Amino acid sequence: MSADREERVHLPIVKSSLRSDGSRDFVQPADVRGRFQNARRVVYVLLVVIWLLLPMVKIGGSPAVFLDIEHRRFFLFGSTFNAQDIWLVFFLLTGVAFGLVYLTALLGRVWCGWACPQTVFMEGFFRPIERLTEGPREARLRRNAGPWSAGKLARKIAKHALFLLLAFFVAHVFLGYFVSLPGLFRMVRGRPGDHPEAFGWAVALTGVFYVDFSWFREQMCLVVCPYGRMQSILVDRDSLVVGYDERRGEPRGKAVRREKKEEVEPSVGDCVDCKRCVVVCPTGIDIRNGLQMDCIGCTACIDACDEVMDKLERPRGLVRYDSLAGLSQEKKRVLRPRMYVYTALLLLGVLVASIAFRKHTDFEANVLRIPGAPFVLDGSDVRNAYEIHLINKLPRRETFTVVPVPQAGLTFIMPTQSVTLEPLASTHVPVFVTLARSSFQGQLTLRLTVTAASEPDEPMTVTTSFLGPTTP
Numbered sequence: 001m002s003a004d005r006e007e008r009v010h011l012p013i014v015k016s017s018l019r020s021d022g023s024r025d026f027v028q029p030a031d032v033r034g035r036f037q038n039a040r041r042v043v044y045v046l047l048v049v050i051w052l053l054l055p056m057v058k059i060g061g062s063p064a065v066f067l068d069i070e071h072r073r074f075f076l077f078g079s080t081f082n083a084q085d086i087w088l089v090f091f092l093l094t095g096v097a098f099g100l101v102y103l104t105a106l107l108g109r110v111w112c113g114w115a116c117p118q119t120v121f122m123e124g125f126f127r128p129i130e131r132l133t134e135g136p137r138e139a140r141l142r143r144n145a146g147p148w149s150a151g152k153l154a155r156k157i158a159k160h161a162l163f164l165l166l167a168f169f170v171a172h173v174f175l176g177y178f179v180s181l182p183g184l185f186r187m188v189r190g191r192p193g194d195h196p197e198a199f200g201w202a203v204a205l206t207g208v209f210y211v212d213f214s215w216f217r218e219q220m221c222l223v224v225c226p227y228g229r230m231q232s233i234l235v236d237r238d239s240l241v242v243g244y245d246e247r248r249g250e251p252r253g254k255a256v257r258r259e260k261k262e263e264v265e266p267s268v269g270d271c272v273d274c275k276r277c278v279v280v281c282p283t284g285i286d287i288r289n290g291l292q293m294d295c296i297g298c299t300a301c302i303d304a305c306d307e308v309m310d311k312l313e314r315p316r317g318l319v320r321y322d323s324l325a326g327l328s329q330e331k332k333r334v335l336r337p338r339m340y341v342y343t344a345l346l347l348l349g350v351l352v353a354s355i356a357f358r359k360h361t362d363f364e365a366n367v368l369r370i371p372g373a374p375f376v377l378d379g380s381d382v383r384n385a386y387e388i389h390l391i392n393k394l395p396r397r398e399t400f401t402v403v404p405v406p407q408a409g410l411t412f413i414m415p416t417q418s419v420t421l422e423p424l425a426s427t428h429v430p431v432f433v434t435l436a437r438s439s440f441q442g443q444l445t446l447r448l449t450v451t452a453a454s455e456p457d458e459p460m461t462v463t464t465s466f467l468g469p470t471t472p
């Protein structure tokens with residue numbers, strides 16, 4: 001049995017929003033209330049607040065998230081990365097991707113229904129605006145099918161004006177992640193010609209968000225999103241999904257209260273074919289046809305059906321969160337071979353990523369030999385010239401001190417030993433080293449320590465070689 005259960009689940013692509021001639025059937029989902037919708041609203045608001053705060057809140061003097069592509073520097077939760085750290089992005093992206101695979105195997109499309117920006121903005125903000133300006137589903141359908149009137153035009157203009165305004169706002173906050181909020185405010189107050197590139201992005205993003213949320217909508221999940229298309233290989237019979245309990249629901253009966261049902265039609269199921277679960281679905285599918293690729297796990301059909309069951313005094317949960325195994329009354333399993341393998345891979349990934357991130361230092365120091373002759377003979381001395389290339393990777397201004405490790409016979413000459421650098425600024429500190437020609441017995445290793453003022457106990461040691469003539 002376990003081999004069968006580990007098999008991929010075949011999810012049919014319903015394309016519920018397409019008519020048989022290929023044209024689009026614009027989905028107009030009905031309003032729905034219930035515990036999941038309340039919880040989702042809270043989650044959406046929390047996520048949007050976090051999204052608004054991330055470029056605003058400062059950690060260690062820099063925004064919590066600031067992806068300064070123009071200057072190739074990235075500020076993430078108090079750490080600063082520059083172009084040399086780009087290899088760490090590999091761990092970040094693979095970590096996010098694998099996290100999604102893990103989450104999906106365990107909890108199905110919980111990401112799509114609860115946290116994907118497409119769903120958060122669509123269901124949490126754009127849909128309520130539509131409801132506010134054009135009324136409930138029935139009114140929208142009736143008005144859309146009817147002739148144009150002043151009232152219809154006014155409602156459409158109001159809706160699209162608000163959509164545009166919100167798309168404009170979303171685009172600008174999104175841009176704030178790349179140009180910082182002070183930078184964004186400066187640009188918004190200035191003329192478009194002063195920053196044509198950012199202005200172009202703002203216009204393009206506003207347009208993309210407006211088209212997406214006003215027109216494209218669920219097609220983004222059904223046609224464009226690759227994660228949605230991969231559900232068949234990510235979920236199995238033990239993943240948590242939104243499903244219809246066919247055993248309990250079929251054959252469908254009449255909408256009568258529980259005690260009456262026992263009286264008049266005791267042998268039928270609990271589904272009364274009211275289609276509430278269908279009309280509330282934002283992708284327009286009928287969950288009673290089984291798990292489908294088009295289901296984004298938004299839980300609207302759970303709340304809709306629970307509402308119907310409450311009215312009929314029947315138990316809730318005809319449509320519910322469950323695994324396909326649970327809906328078929330097989331034994332439910334959270335831990336299964338796939339999850340053991342995924343967990344082992346996840347732990348391995350976390351281990352490798354933490355080792356990689358530990359290699360990320362707060363500053364970089366490299367000794368470079370000044371171009372030209374490798375050494376200079378200066379009377380009875382041999383002289384080597386170097387410069388230390390210092391990069392401050394801390395998100396704040398920092399002072400660094402360079403101190404040579406004393407070595408018999410060597411004289412270090414440094415015009416300056418201490419430099420102060422802005423975040424991600426770099427400089428070259430010259431170092432001249434001399435040794436009596438008679439003492440030079442072959443190549444020597446030089447050591448210097450570089451210490452950040454805020455971390456005096458964590459000096460970095462850099463080494464280089466001292467060169468001289470092969471014959472005394």
Ligand code: SF4
Nearest residue numbers: 271272274275277305
């Ligand atoms: S809402 Fe519930 S009762 Fe109504 S059609 Fe859907 S599954 Fe059946």
Ligand code: SF4
Nearest residue numbers: 281295296298299301
């Ligand atoms: S079937 Fe239910 S959970 Fe899936 S998208 Fe439709 S309403 Fe949401």
